[in-house]
């Protein structure tokens with residue numbers, strides 16, 4: 001999925017949007033102008049935006065879009081596992097177009113959230129008999145620009 005996102009970000013709008021349509025179709029989601037806007041926004045903004053900032057930006061592109069539509073669309077896309085909802089215990093949840101497993105670095109000074117490649121996590125022995133669905137790796141600290 002990460003390569004798909006990177007690839008989509010390099011394409012011009014018309015071509016990209018037809019692939020975004022396909023993603024919705026493939027997940028059995030009825031295509032609407034506003035659903036396309038929301039998903040396309042997340043593909044183009046890999047910086048883990050909040051629902052509110054997505055709404056504010058899309059409102060500029062489409063003045064009739066409502067907050068409820070944006071929130072409902074986000075929930076639908078999360079439910080269909082096209083995007084991920086991230087809860088970092090911050091004031092608002094964050095969203096990202098789903099991609100391969102990765103960790104996050106959160107700057108405690110400026111609040112920016114960066115993706116971090118995490119490979120070969122060693123599972124504790126005590127979890128040997130457990131089925132693990134996911135592992136979350138979060139680094140918190142101060143980024144080079146804030147240091």
Ligand SMILES: [Zn+2]
Pocket residue numbers: 107108109110111112142143144145146
């Ligand atoms: Zn920072």
Ligand SMILES: [Zn+2]
Pocket residue numbers: 048096102103104114115
């Ligand atoms: Zn991420």
